[in-house]
Amino acid sequence: MFSTTTTARWSKTLLLASVALFFTLVAFNNTTDFYSNYQFVQHVLSMDSTFPGNRAMWRALLSSGLQLAFYLGIIAWELFNAVFCWIGAAALFRARNSSEEVFIRAKRIGTLALTAGLLLWLVAFLSIGGEWFLMWQSKTWNGQEPAFRMFTIEALILALLLQQEPTGRL
Secondary structure, three states: OOEHHHHHHHHHHHHHHHHHHHHHHHHHHHHHOHHHHHHHHHHHHHOOOOOOOOOOHHHOOOOHHHHHHHHHHHHHHHHHHHHHHHHHHHHHHHOOOOOHHHHHHHHHHHHHHHHHHHHHHHHHHHHHHHHHOOHHHOOOOOOHHHHHHHHHHHHHHHHHHHOOOOOOEO
């Protein structure tokens, strides 16, 4: 009924739109329930729930101004991802019936958006939060599992997006 090319293009478009929806909801939640997640960022940066007596406490970021700037930076990054994933999904949708060359060009924004999302999880959460601020030591304020989950989901979608569409019929 559908060609494999059509099915693959729809798959890529819908999965990118799903990531756009996710980042839209995350940014919405972080702005409408600002203090719930700001509290998370404050605890991670202040390292107040890491192992007692750890020798890395000199890394703690106790300035509320810097904590707020860090949190606002995360929200801005999420908004960037939401907008660019939506733009990328719209570009894929518009190019769904176009030539291979046009569809490949339409992948560019989605590729950028997914890469930025991967960097959010890997750099901000897993590297800076997890390793620099030792978030992994906290039983209460450890966001590494959800960050890894989202990194994995986005990496798989990026790998799918970058694949060439198959030809033929299903």
